[in-house]
Amino acid sequence: MGRRNLRSPITYRAFPIFLIIPAVALVIFLVIFPLIWALGLSFYSYNALRGDSPVFVGLDNYSLLLNSGEIWRRFITTGQFVLYAVVLEFLVGFALAHLFFTKFKGRRLAITLVTTPLLIAPVAVGIFFRYIYDATFGVFTYFVELVTGQRIRMLSQQPMLAVVFMDVWQWSPFMMLFILAGLEAIPKHMLESSEIDRLSWINKFRYVVWPKIKPLVALALLFRTMDAFRTFDTIFTLTGGGPGTLTEVLSITIYRTAFQFFRTGEATALAFIFLVIIILLTNLYLRLARRE
Amino acid sequence: MVSVEARAVSKFFKTTKALDNVSLVVDDGSFFCLLGPSGSGKTTLMRILAGLETPSSGRVYFGGEDVTDLSPSQRNIAMVFQFPSIYPSLNIYENIALALRRETSDPNEIRERVMQVASLLKIEEHLNKKSHQIDFGILQRVSIAKAIVRKANVYIFDEPLSNLDTKLRETLRSEFQKIHSEVRGTFLYVTHDQLEAMAIADKIGILNNGKLLQVGSPDEIYSQPANRFVAYFIGSPTIxxxxxxxxxxxxxxxxxxxxxxxxxxxxxxxxxxxxxxxxxxxxxxxxxxxxxxxxxxxxxxxxxxxxxxxxxxxxxxxxxxxxxxxxxxxxxxxxxxxxxxxxxxxxxxxxxxxxxxxxxxxx
Structure with missing residues (x-):
């Protein structure tokens, strides 16, 4: 029966469209429509709690945000978090990848264990780390005291480092997987050839390893930067942005503006500024990646 | 250049026996071909002689000296692989010169030696290009240049022509003897192509199923085959x-x-x-x-x-x-x-x- 139907030109053309309609509809109603709605809302003064009718204020929300020192400080906090976290994740992931590139017994099991943080729900990670950093019985505190002799209260003394370490713990394996994939893609004869050519390890890295892992490193950095930029749940559960606003990254500011202060219009405007930054960053990376 | 010797070399991969008690002498300055069908153990033997693989038992000697536990770079070998091994971020000149870095730092000598091998392999016009700008056949010429530019103890060729098309293979094959007489080194050449081996080698060692069946000059191997396999493997059309x-x-x-x-x-x-x-x-x-x-x-x-x-x-x-x-x-x-x-x-x-x-x- 199907054969006959497929042959008829109308069904032949309509069938694929019919197949993608559900997915497209879902995207339109759940992503594109809310996005446009939010863009509209960002030009209004609106409070979702009070339910008053929105008042059109033009670009006021944007100018208010961009002129507020508060917001710029949040930008800097976010930037610091992203920079520290991504750089550390790269270094740790790079080291782990090189470790796992050497063949040893139990390598597969070790890779599985090392990548498990990726599978843990972010909220759970935040709560774990609250205990890990706990000033009286936290594991981290205990080991730091063993080494330095100082009892450190991470969440109040070094809150930024605390959230960065947590992110590094969860996401370094992601970096590692990308770099490891790059290392595995190096043809065996190239590695052997560099050994026979008696290259120094630095030249071996420069001429053989780096050209192969570079595109993957770029991709991993892109993913991690975008993702770190919008980190919310882990930080929110660990510190709630505090103490004070020391770890309040932009995503938390947006959340607070929208759901604690209920300045809905302002929050959507901030969300759009945020979106534009992420799009710019992505383009920057893609351009860098393409230039290679 | 030195002589290369394998004494009672065996190699197991897990439970499969890749090499079975192989003893072999490659004379100083000769052009020796390891010939055999795929899976015969010729590549394994070559890799053991090169130092890329360690034998399960037996020893390897370079010029009478035991080198079994030395790495390829300590053995000072030069090698051409089946696929070109060119560093993509360097141009061809730099690729060849890089192989010389451990031997001399005199820029004039480097230049002279690079130009010499470039003319021997007819790649002068490509020296300023990068690897992605030239085709596979020329890249393999560059790989050969990169190997023979060095003063190595042994020059090893691992089926260097097997991925080239027939025409290119024939041209490059005919140049190999000239290359050998210019370089005057010990050449160890691995191939599964009997025509190639017959055409270029002074001596051929034939392997099958991990055993070295016969060693001899191409003439000897052709006219005095030691056994049925050698007779069958050498000569076209088949005996x-x-x-x-x-x-x-x-x-x-x-x-x-x-x-x-x-x-x-x-x-x-x-x-x-x-x-x-x-x-x-x-x-x-x-x-x-x-x-x-x-x-x-x-x-x-x-x-x-x-x-x-x-x-x-x-x-x-x-x-x-x-x-x-x-x-x-x-x-x-x-x-x-x-x-x-x-x-x-x-x-x-x-x-x-x-x-x-x-x-x-x-x-």
Missing amino acids: NLIESEVRLVENTVYASVGDGYIPLNNKALKLFQTSREPRKIILGIRPHEISLSREPLHNALPAEVSLIESLGTAQVIELRNGSTVFRCYVDGLSDFKEKEKVYAVFNIEAIYAFDPKTDERVF
């Missing part, structure tokens, strides 16, 4: 291997071919003189050593033409007598037809016999 029975009749030894008989020479007579009983052997004769005639010549074997394969300037004619099929090589174009009855004359001085049990050559 005829005919199951046969020899018997002594009135002071002449005859061997059966299909339903007929051909006489054998005096060597066979000496060997089979004393045996009264017919004895089974494998008869080997190269297609070139069989000629055809329409006349029933003395001692010729009647046969029927079953297939004619034209090679352009020659023909390979498949013949049948009873259930036995054999092929003969005819220069020029004959006018034999399929199904035609002909007489095959075997050059009895060029007949080999192999023991059907041990596969060793009897004569």
Whole structure:
């Protein structure tokens, strides 16, 4: 029966469209429509709690945000978090990848264990780390005291480092997987050839390893930067942005503006500024990646 | 340059035996070919000699010195792989020069030596290009240049031509002897292509199933094959291997071919003189050593033409007598037809016999 139907030109053309309609509809109603709605809302003064009718204020929300020192400080906090976290994740992931590139017994099991943080729900990670950093019985505190002799209260003394370490713990394996994939893609004869050519390890890295892992490193950095930029749940559960606003990254500011202060219009405007930054960053990376 | 020696080398991969007690000497300055079908162990042996693999047992000597535990770079070998090993971020000149960095820092000497090998391999015009700008055949030339620019103890070539197309392979193959005489080093060349080995090597070592079957000059290997496999593997078209029975009749030894008989020479007579009983052997004769005639010549074997394969300037004619099929090589174009009855004359001085049990050559 199907054969006959497929042959008829109308069904032949309509069938694929019919197949993608559900997915497209879902995207339109759940992503594109809310996005446009939010863009509209960002030009209004609106409070979702009070339910008053929105008042059109033009670009006021944007100018208010961009002129507020508060917001710029949040930008800097976010930037610091992203920079520290991504750089550390790269270094740790790079080291782990090189470790796992050497063949040893139990390598597969070790890779599985090392990548498990990726599978843990972010909220759970935040709560774990609250205990890990706990000033009286936290594991981290205990080991730091063993080494330095100082009892450190991470969440109040070094809150930024605390959230960065947590992110590094969860996401370094992601970096590692990308770099490891790059290392595995190096043809065996190239590695052997560099050994026979008696290259120094630095030249071996420069001429053989780096050209192969570079595109993957770029991709991993892109993913991690975008993702770190919008980190919310882990930080929110660990510190709630505090103490004070020391770890309040932009995503938390947006959340607070929208759901604690209920300045809905302002929050959507901030969300759009945020979106534009992420799009710019992505383009920057893609351009860098393409230039290679 | 040094001589290379393997003494009783064996290699196991888990439970499979890749090399079985191989001993081999490659003379200082010679061009030695390791030849064998895939899976024969030739690559494993080469990798052990290069230091890329450690033997399960046995030792490796360079110029009499035990190097078994030394790395490839400590052994000071140069090597060309099956695929070009060019560093993509450097241009061709820099690639070749990089291989020299450990030998000299004198820029003039580097320049001179790079230019020398570049002209030997005819890649001067590509020196400023990067690897992605030139095609595979030239990249493989660069790989060779990169290896021979060095003053290495041994130069190793791991099937360097096997990924090139036929034309390129033939040109590069013909240049190899010139390269060897210019470099004057010990060359160890691995290939599965018997034509390649025959064309370029001073000496060939033939491996099969992890065993070294025979070592000799191309001529020796061709004309004095040690066993059935060597006879079969060397020579094109392939040697005829005919199951046969020899018997002594009135002071002449005859061997059966299909339903007929051909006489054998005096060597066979000496060997089979004393045996009264017919004895089974494998008869080997190269297609070139069989000629055809329409006349029933003395001692010729009647046969029927079953297939004619034209090679352009020659023909390979498949013949049948009873259930036995054999092929003969005819220069020029004959006018034999399929199904035609002909007489095959075997050059009895060029007949080999192999023991059907041990596969060793009897004569």
